[in-house]
Amino acid sequence: MIATESLSKRFPRVTALDRLSVDVGPGVTGLVGANGAGKSTLIKILLGLSPATEGRAEVLGLDVATKGGAIRERVGYMPEHDCLPPDVSATEFVVHMARMSGLPPAAARERTADTLRHVGLYEERYRPIGGYSTGMKQRVKLAQALVHDPQLVFLDEPTNGLDPVGRDEMLGLIRRIHTDFGISVLVTSHLLGELERTCDHVVIIDGGKLLRSSSTTDFTQTTTTLAIEVTDTDDHPDGTRAVRDALHARGVDVLDGSGGLPGAGHILLLTAQGEETYDLVRDVVADLGLGLVRMEQRRHHISEVFTDSEHGSEQSADAQRKEAVGHGG
Amino acid sequence: MAVEQPTRTPVTQSGDQTRIHNIGYRTYDGPRLGRSYATRSLYSQSLRGAYGLGRSVKSKVLPMLLFVVMCVPAAIMVAVAVATKAKDLPVDYTRYAIIMQAVISLYVASQAPQSVSRDLRFKTVPLYFSRPIETADYVRAKFAALASALFLLTAAPLLVLYVGALLAKLDFADQTKGFAQGLVSVALLSLLFAGLGLVIASVTPRRGFGIAAVIAVLTISYGAVSTLQAIADAQSIDGGGSADAITWIGLFSPVTLIDGVQSAFLGASSAFPGGVGPSNGEGVVYVLVTLGLIAASYGLLMRRYRKVGL
Numbered sequence: 001m002i003a004t005e006s007l008s009k010r011f012p013r014v015t016a017l018d019r020l021s022v023d024v025g026p027g028v029t030g031l032v033g034a035n036g037a038g039k040s041t042l043i044k045i046l047l048g049l050s051p052a053t054e055g056r057a058e059v060l061g062l063d064v065a066t067k068g069g070a071i072r073e074r075v076g077y078m079p080e081h082d083c084l085p086p087d088v089s090a091t092e093f094v095v096h097m098a099r100m101s102g103l104p105p106a107a108a109r110e111r112t113a114d115t116l117r118h119v120g121l122y123e124e125r126y127r128p129i130g131g132y133s134t135g136m137k138q139r140v141k142l143a144q145a146l147v148h149d150p151q152l153v154f155l156d157e158p159t160n161g162l163d164p165v166g167r168d169e170m171l172g173l174i175r176r177i178h179t180d181f182g183i184s185v186l187v188t189s190h191l192l193g194e195l196e197r198t199c200d201h202v203v204i205i206d207g208g209k210l211l212r213s214s215s216t217t218d219f220t221q222t223t224t225t226l227a228i229e230v231t232d233t234d235d236h237p238d239g240t241r242a243v244r245d246a247l248h249a250r251g252v253d254v255l256d257g258s259g260g261l262p263g264a265g266h267i268l269l270l271t272a273q274g275e276e277t278y279d280l281v282r283d284v285v286a287d288l289g290l291g292l293v294r295m296e297q298r299r300h301h302i303s304e305v306f307t308d309s310e311h312g313s314e315q316s317a318d319a320q321r322k323e324a325v326g327h328g329g
Numbered sequence: 330m331a332v333e334q335p336t337r338t339p340v341t342q343s344g345d346q347t348r349i350h351n352i353g354y355r356t357y358d359g360p361r362l363g364r365s366y367a368t369r370s371l372y373s374q375s376l377r378g379a380y381g382l383g384r385s386v387k388s389k390v391l392p393m394l395l396f397v398v399m400c401v402p403a404a405i406m407v408a409v410a411v412a413t414k415a416k417d418l419p420v421d422y423t424r425y426a427i428i429m430q431a432v433i434s435l436y437v438a439s440q441a442p443q444s445v446s447r448d449l450r451f452k453t454v455p456l457y458f459s460r461p462i463e464t465a466d467y468v469r470a471k472f473a474a475l476a477s478a479l480f481l482l483t484a485a486p487l488l489v490l491y492v493g494a495l496l497a498k499l500d501f502a503d504q505t506k507g508f509a510q511g512l513v514s515v516a517l518l519s520l521l522f523a524g525l526g527l528v529i530a531s532v533t534p535r536r537g538f539g540i541a542a543v544i545a546v547l548t549i550s551y552g553a554v555s556t557l558q559a560i561a562d563a564q565s566i567d568g569g570g571s572a573d574a575i576t577w578i579g580l581f582s583p584v585t586l587i588d589g590v591q592s593a594f595l596g597a598s599s600a601f602p603g604g605v606g607p608s609n610g611e612g613v614v615y616v617l618v619t620l621g622l623i624a625a626s627y628g629l630l631m632r633r634y635r636k637v638g639l
Contacts, residue, residue, distance in 0.1 A: 047459055069461045073361055077459035085451045087385050099370040100460045102361040111357055118354060128385065144456060149357035181354045 407493025524626025
């Protein structure tokens with residue numbers, strides 16, 4: 001879908017992209033980076049709107065430097081910022097945008113009706129956009145990016161400003177864009193936990209450099225952390241300790257999950273190596289005759305890759321904070 | 330990759346027609362008409378928008394009202410000419426737009442910001458540029474749309490006059506020539522006003538400022554130039570001999586510029602004080618300044634939009 005080769009973009013005072021080489025295949029790909037990491041610059045170059053200082057890039061097998069127009073005909077783009085005029089209806093706006101993508105008038109109307117329905121806008125699509133909620137506006141923005149049935153869409157921070165429910169719906173929609181519509185997606189975010197759930201593949205850039213590019217399963221395989229909480233029984237007055245010792249005996253390292261927080265002393269953290277870890281925990285707890293209160297995956301662990309970088313701690317703290325907010329609702 | 334369409338299901342026509350079928354996602358295999366079609370679509374959308382079509386009822390009021398205001402005097406003149414069996418229309422074709430310049434300025438002031446400031450203010454521009462069209466296509470479409478809208482506004486009353494004149498059985502050759510000269514003049518005026526209006530609007534994302542700025546440039550400059558010309562005229566009567574000054578001052582407002590061009594080359598009687606327009610030599614300067622301004626507006630718009638981008 002996308003291939004870049006030592007792609008660089010330098011402005012007089014900043015280097016936005018620094019010899020970035022990355023390959024993105026079909027499916028949902030997350031592009032992660034802090035603000036100013038070069039995400040928007042990369043999208044601009046990929047749309048053929050801004051020439052690269054050096055290096056080359058291809059989108060759908062077309063060179064961005066020479067085939068910008070052809071690329072933009074086959075690609076959709078949903079910007080991060082507000083981009084909707086308030087005084088027209090969603091239908092009118094999306095029809096116009098469909099025609100701007102080259103669809104004949106009749107097809108533009110038909111595709112608009114279809115697309116708005118797919119993103120979940122029904123009767124309200126005839127009302128002026130000015131009266132829409134943030135969630136509905138995001139759907140209109142998504143619809144205008146999909147209306148011409150592109151092969152690939154760039155979604156820039158699509159969950160920005162949404163409440164937890166809206167965020168989950170948007171993530172589900174993004175997933176469907178690939179599974180149901182057959183359109184590949186490049187989605188940017190600075191929330192790593194989100195992308196873990198949505199993407200097949202994650203590309204992390206920082207300071208214009210590629211930090212990491214691998215499939216989401218790779219991330220979770222190496223970093224999934226399980227949190228376990230068990231009950232106490234008469235036989236084992238301190239169930240938590242009993243489980244820890246039993247797991248130790250089987251060669252599994254267990255950390256105390258309290259992290260200094262009150263009431264968290266009963267939570268154990270361990271690294272899951274795969275399916276067998278889950279089975280092992282189940283068996284150990286059952287053998288001890290304890291009740292398993294919780295066994296859950298801890299999210300936001302993609303953020304750990306940031307701890308290798310300069311801005312790492314700041315970024316992962318930010319991601320964790322946002323994640324906490326996301327789950328709090 | 331567009332081949333995987335797991336949920337494509339045919340629409341069933343049988344049974345209750347009112348049922349909504351979930352027909353899943355349908356891919357689009359039809360034609361994609363590309364850049365020039367998109368540019369034309371933008372042109373027609375902007376042109377319709379300039380008269381409030383495809384927009385809210387509220388935004389139709391002003392342009393339609395101004396259109397009527399432009400045409401009514403022409404209709405009255407025609408009625409008078411027919412009723413009194415006059416030998417000629419009370420007003421020259423070329424003079425009409427000059428008389429109605431305030432209405433035209435008001436129209437530009439209200440519609441130029443509508444055309445470009447909205448896209449800038451609501452940041453819709455990046456959506457255009459993420460599609461096949463280029464900066465130049467956008468600028469050309471917007472420029473052409475506003476110029477066409479203005480041409481409609483200024484040519485419609487001329488058409489009313491012309492049709493009326495023929496009904497009143499005035500001299501056909503005379504009237505046709507005058508009408509043609511009038512059309513050339515308002516075409517030039519439309520291009521000039523559209524260019525100036527769009528440049529001003531494109532640097533004022535807030536619509537209110539845009540309206541005020543366009544009115545300032547078009548109307549206040551005309552007021553100032555007319556006043557200066559009147560002063561120069563008064564002085565030349567006193568014996569100062571500055572009839573030349575009247576001519577050169579006229580270069581500094583769009584309305585007098587058009588007036589100068591048409592009195593030099595399009596057989597119009599000048600609206601300048603004293604009724605003496607520029608001579609042919611001076612008229613060439615007027616034409617060059619007019620064309621230069623139109624070209625400069627286009628250039629400035631291009632520069633402005635090259636910066637906007639995504």
